[in-house]
Amino acid sequence: MNLSKKILEIPHSPIRRFYVYSNEAEKNGKKVYQLNIGQPDIKTPEVFFEAIKKYDKEVLDYAPSQGIPVMIDAIKKYYARYGMDYKDDQILITNGGSEAIMFTLTAILDPGDEVIVVEPIYSNYATFITAADGKMVPITTVAEDGYHYAKKELIAKAITPRTKAMIVTSPGNPTGNVLTKAEMRMICDLAAEHGFFIIADEVYREFVYDGREMASMGEFEDAGQHVIIIDSVSKRFSACGARVGCIVTRNAELYSNILKLCQGRLSSPTLDQVGAAALYDLDPSYFDEVKKEYEHRRDVVCEELAKIPGIVCEKPAGAFYITVKLPVEDAEDFLIWLLTEFDDNGETVMYAPAEGFYVTPGLGKNEMRIAYVLKEKDLRRSAELIRLGIERYNGR
Amino acid sequence: MNLSKKILEIPHSPIRRFYVYSNEAEKNGKKVYQLNIGQPDIKTPEVFFEAIKKYDKEVLDYAPSQGIPVMIDAIKKYYARYGMDYKDDQILITNGGSEAIMFTLTAILDPGDEVIVVEPIYSNYATFITAADGKMVPITTVAEDGYHYAKKELIAKAITPRTKAMIVTSPGNPTGNVLTKAEMRMICDLAAEHGFFIIADEVYREFVYDGREMASMGEFEDAGQHVIIIDSVSKRFSACGARVGCIVTRNAELYSNILKLCQGRLSSPTLDQVGAAALYDLDPSYFDEVKKEYEHRRDVVCEELAKIPGIVCEKPAGAFYITVKLPVEDAEDFLIWLLTEFDDNGETVMYAPAEGFYVTPGLGKNEMRIAYVLKEKDLRRSAELIRLGIERYNGR
Numbered sequence: 195m196n197l198s199k200k201i202l203e204i205p206h207s208p209i210r211r212f213y214v215y216s217n218e219a220e221k222n223g224k225k226v227y228q229l230n231i232g233q234p235d236i237k238t239p240e241v242f243f244e245a246i247k248k249y250d251k252e253v254l255d256y257a258p259s260q261g262i263p264v265m266i267d268a269i270k271k272y273y274a275r276y277g278m279d280y281k282d283d284q285i286l287i288t289n290g291g292s293e294a295i296m297f298t299l300t301a302i303l304d305p306g307d308e309v310i311v312v313e314p315i316y317s318n319y320a321t322f323i324t325a326a327d328g329k330m331v332p333i334t335t336v337a338e339d340g341y342h343y344a345k346k347e348l349i350a351k352a353i354t355p356r357t358k359a360m361i362v363t364s365p366g367n368p369t370g371n372v373l374t375k376a377e378m379r380m381i382c383d384l385a386a387e388h389g390f391f392i393i394a395d396e397v398y399r400e401f402v403y404d405g406r407e408m409a410s411m412g413e414f415e416d417a418g419q420h421v422i423i424i425d426s427v428s429k430r431f432s433a434c435g436a437r438v439g440c441i442v443t444r445n446a447e448l449y450s451n452i453l454k455l456c457q458g459r460l461s462s463p464t465l466d467q468v469g470a471a472a473l474y475d476l477d478p479s480y481f482d483e484v485k486k487e488y489e490h491r492r493d494v495v496c497e498e499l500a501k502i503p504g505i506v507c508e509k510p511a512g513a514f515y516i517t518v519k520l521p522v523e524d525a526e527d528f529l530i531w532l533l534t535e536f537d538d539n540g541e542t543v544m545y546a547p548a549e550g551f552y553v554t555p556g557l558g559k560n561e562m563r564i565a566y567v568l569k570e571k572d573l574r575r576s577a578e579l580i581r582l583g584i585e586r587y588n589g590r
Numbered sequence: 591m592n593l594s595k596k597i598l599e600i601p602h603s604p605i606r607r608f609y610v611y612s613n614e615a616e617k618n619g620k621k622v623y624q625l626n627i628g629q630p631d632i633k634t635p636e637v638f639f640e641a642i643k644k645y646d647k648e649v650l651d652y653a654p655s656q657g658i659p660v661m662i663d664a665i666k667k668y669y670a671r672y673g674m675d676y677k678d679d680q681i682l683i684t685n686g687g688s689e690a691i692m693f694t695l696t697a698i699l700d701p702g703d704e705v706i707v708v709e710p711i712y713s714n715y716a717t718f719i720t721a722a723d724g725k726m727v728p729i730t731t732v733a734e735d736g737y738h739y740a741k742k743e744l745i746a747k748a749i750t751p752r753t754k755a756m757i758v759t760s761p762g763n764p765t766g767n768v769l770t771k772a773e774m775r776m777i778c779d780l781a782a783e784h785g786f787f788i789i790a791d792e793v794y795r796e797f798v799y800d801g802r803e804m805a806s807m808g809e810f811e812d813a814g815q816h817v818i819i820i821d822s823v824s825k826r827f828s829a830c831g832a833r834v835g836c837i838v839t840r841n842a843e844l845y846s847n848i849l850k851l852c853q854g855r856l857s858s859p860t861l862d863q864v865g866a867a868a869l870y871d872l873d874p875s876y877f878d879e880v881k882k883e884y885e886h887r888r889d890v891v892c893e894e895l896a897k898i899p900g901i902v903c904e905k906p907a908g909a910f911y912i913t914v915k916l917p918v919e920d921a922e923d924f925l926i927w928l929l930t931e932f933d934d935n936g937e938t939v940m941y942a943p944a945e946g947f948y949v950t951p952g953l954g955k956n957e958m959r960i961a962y963v964l965k966e967k968d969l970r971r972s973a974e975l976i977r978l979g980i981e982r983y984n985g986r
Contacts, residue, residue: 195754195785195816197847198722201697207853210655231652238650246861247643254634254831256627259606289685289833292855300721301597305701321854325696326594327723358591389591420591435650435860437685437833451593457603458717459688463859464831465642 204324208317208550215533216544226533227543227576229564232367232514236432236484236567245472246465257461260453261287261440265467268474269425269440275478278412284444286452287462291397291426291439296322297455298422298441301448302358302391303328309393310352310360312343314517314551314558316367316395328358332553337519337561340508341369344377349384359391362411365398368551368563369517370492370510372402375409382417391448392417395424397439398513400481403489406511418444429514431473432484437463438470488514491566491573498577502584517548517563521584525549525562532583543579600720604713604946611929612940622929623939623972625960628763628910632828632880641868642861653857656849657683657836661863664870665821665836671874674808680840682848683858687793687822687835692718693851694818694837697844698754698787699724705789706748706756708739710913710947710954712763712791724754728949733915733957736904737765740773745780755787756780758807761794764947764959765913766888766906768798771805778813787844788813791820793835794909796877799885802907814840825910827869828880833859834866884910887962887969894973898980913944913959917980921945921958928979939975 209230216226260266266285273280288294295318303309305327311319313332323330331352335341343349349360362381364373373381385392394411402408411421426439443449492509495516499507504521522528526547536542548561566573605626612622656662662681669676684690691714699705701723707715709728719726727748731737739745745756758777760769769777781788790807798804807817822835839845888905891912895903900917918924922943932938944957962969 195698195787197844198696198698198700198703200700201847201850204847204850204854206850207655210853233649233651235649237648242650243645249639252633253629253631254638254829255629256830259603289689289859290856293685296855300594302591302594304594304596305723307594318854318856321850325851325854327701391591433650434652435857437857437859448593451597451600454597454600454602454717455721457606458600458714458721459692460686460714461831461833463685463833463862465861466859 200324200327204321205550209546212529212533212544215530219533219542223540224537225541227541227568227572227579229566229568229576230544230546232429232565232567233434234429234432234514234567235569236487238433239431239473239476239480241472241476242431242433242436242469246469249465249468254464257464257467259456259461261285261462262464262467262471264471265438268471269442272474273412273442276408276410278410280442284442284449286441286449286456287467288439288441289462290428290437291395291424292318294424294439294441295319295393295395296325297452298393298424299323299326299328300455301452306356307358308354308356310349310357311553313553314341314368314548315553316363317551319361320553330553331357334554334557335369337506337508337517341371341517343371344373344380346380346384349381353384353388357388357390359393360385361393361395363395365401365512367398367513368515368548370513370515372406372511373409375407378409378411379414382411382414382420385420386417390420392421393424394421397424397426397429400430400485401488401514402512403492404511412442422448427470427473433470433473436466436470438466488566491570492516494570495564495566495573495577498574502581514566515563516566517561519561522560522587525560528583528587531587536583536586538579538582541575541579543576543583596720596723600717601946605942608925608929608940611926615929615938619936620933621937623937623964623968623975625962625964625972626940626942628825628961628963629830630825630828630910630963631965632883634829635827635869635872635876637868637872638827638829638832638865642865645861645864650860653860653863655852655857657681657858658860658863660867661834664867665838668870669808669838672804672806674806676838680838680845682837682845682852683863684835684837685858686824686833687791687820688714690820690835690837691715691789691791692721693848694789694820695719695722695724696851697848702752703754704750704752706745706753707949709949710737710764710944711949712759713947715757716949726949727753730950730953731765733902733904733913737767737913739767740769740776742776742780745777749780749784753784753786755789757789757791759791761797761908763794763909764911764944766909766911768802768907769805771803774805774807775810778807778810778816781816782813786816788817789820790817793820793822793825796826796881797884797910798908799888800907808838818844823866823869829866829869832862832866834862884962887966888912890966891960891962891969891973894970898977910962911959912962913957915957918956918983921956924979924983927983932979932982934975934978937971937975939972939979941976
């Protein structure tokens with residue numbers, strides 16, 4: 195019995211398949227600094243756990259398919275704080291941002307429909323575009339230009355009559371790219387002109403640095419029929435294990451049709467929604483502190499990486515990722531070498547080779563992505579280990 | 591911008607769309623007995639909440655995509671108790687049984703591939719088969735025969751060269767049909783002969799009555815490449831809001847490919863898995879008590895329904911649903927009438943019209959499904975209200 199063509203086309207996670215090497219290294223007593231996944235070490239706010247502990251219903255029952263009222267209300271108020279006016283029936287609570295993306299793609303893609311993506315991309319987009327029988331059309335960006343893509347000519351070139359949507363991730367994973375309001379406006383205008391959806395993945399919304407203004411595709415009310423916002427508590431509140439995300443859209447037909455999928459899977463986790471709603475009651479100063487911490491980490495990691503001769507590294511504007519070009523031929527081979535052959539005082543380091551984040555075959559071979567989710571001291575040491583590793587690897 | 595053809599094809603939930611009438615009735619002060627959804631009133635065992643309260647990690651992080659080790663271990667031991675030997679890498683923890691079904695269908699269906707289903711069906715199968723671009727081929731069953739379908743000739747007639755899978759739900763929703771071991775064996779043999787997958791939805795596994803033997807498709811090791819078990823804590827432990835299900839299969843290629851989708855959505859809820867694992871530590875006598883309660887409720891509801899002249903009602907063998915043929919022309923019209931025009935001492939009742947559970951247009955018009963998830967007294971009163979309602983409705 196054959197499996198589906200689409201599932202066979204989907205590659206295994208480009209991040210997780212190196213665990214076999216890191217697990218082996220750790221078994222042999224090496225310490226491995228893990229810069230490879232976006233799992234923050236910031237404490238999940240206590241209010242999350244407190245709200246769950248206070249839950250006192252005897253039966254843990256299904257939540258409404260669209261989300262529990264208190265959670266929908268929390269999202270509504272959160273957007274209102276930033277001047278975006280959404281109503282209850284424009285918000286669908288999902289199993290993390292992942293399900294929000296998956297359901298959105300299922301609701302809009304017919305076989306062969308095209309989705310414009312920016313490469314390097316968040317690789318799980320590829321999984322769900324393929325699973326929904328869609329086709330990716332990549333806009334290629336380069337390290338030398340800080341992975342910038344928000345240029346009208348560049349995007350226009352990717353648009354065809356089959357373009358159904360463009361995924362815009364700002365702040366971005368894996369590059370930390372952040373769009374300005376003017377750039378967002380330009381993309382909204384293109385969407386209106388050519389008739390496609392904007393899937394705006396804004397789960398890192400608060401994490402913009404150097405005094406940049408926080409912006410959202412939700413601010414352009416005139417583009418409301420085009421814009422689908424993907425959001426989540428995972429990164430915002432360091433609550434990745436809670437699996438509470440949402441879809442926010444002014445497009446009533448889209449809302450009503452995605453609701454069918456929400457009803458099909460019955461509900462999102464009840465307790466996690468109770469906890470997540472409490473997170474949104476935190477004072478907004480919470481974000482200032484977390485942002486300051488990440489901004490500092492970004493500066494630290496850029497400072498250390500700059501010491502590596504031949505590296506191409508532009509300071510990213512947001513999120514907590516940085517993608518750089520390394521002075522090696524093959525970042526995957528180098529990673530495996532780091533995990534299997536290298537150590538400095540019993541320590542080594544793990545990152546995500548960026549080749550898996552490119553749609554176009556052959557690109558990104560000498561690039562890596564780092565998630566700066568560790569404390570300053572560990573980040574400095576990790577970057578040092580990469581530097582020492584490169585010296586020794588290239589000197590073999 | 592058009593939405594996808596598949597999403598437009600999916601109907602809205604046949605259960606949930608009557609809430610507008612029941613909400614209105616409740617607003618007008620009527621008491622509405624809700625027999626329409628399978629939300630049990632049985633207390634969720636305390637151990638679930640206790641385990642979650644004991645969680646003391648500071649960061650609520652992602653669970654491994656395949657599930658947390660203690661949860662996988664719990665499933666393994668649960669199956670071992672019933673003589674089924676599964677290994678860690680044959681179990682994938684999912685966001686409820688719903689995601690298990692969704693991922694399985696995505697992994698096996700190419701556009702136009704056929705899935706044999708039994709009608710009346712659990713309507714969310716239809717949602718996810720359509721979302722995966724598959725085509726349903728229904729085996730039609732009838733009330734007069736207790737909705738029985740496990741006959742070789744009947745199933746063989748539905749098999750074509752495009753048959754990719756058959757969904758077998760035992761104990762069944764919405765009919766309470768239960769397969770014997772011999773019937774399961776027969777279906778395994780057909781799957782082997784014609785080369786299709788068996789999606790065995792066994793979330794009601796423990797709920798089999800009148801001394802019937804509990805059976806699972808997992809017992810037929812020789813059919814291991816064909817069998818995909820869908821399981822969940824929702825009904826087993828009255829923990830519907832926990833969203834912890836799983837896929838259990840001996841097919842390594844299938845496991846490895848569904849894992850790609852699990853990695854794409856990162857993880858299932860961490861805390862709910864911690865709680866769910868504790869549920870599986872309960873003494874098996876827990877099931878005996880719950881089963882006795884449901885068996886009694888079934889007897890009660892059948893006894894009361896039998897008082898309705900002209901009803902066609904076979905005692906179901908398992909689960910907590912019963913589908914019956916009513917002496918009315920249109921069960922949907924009758925339901926709306928019950929909610930809008932009828933009351934007896936300020937009370938009325940809500941069920942699920944069964945037409946939405948049929949794939950073949952026009953079938954099930956005078957059938958209803960009841961979930962007997964209320965206490966004895968309420969069940970008797972609910973059935974009485976249906977009887978009184980029919981008298982008055984047909985005498986208008």
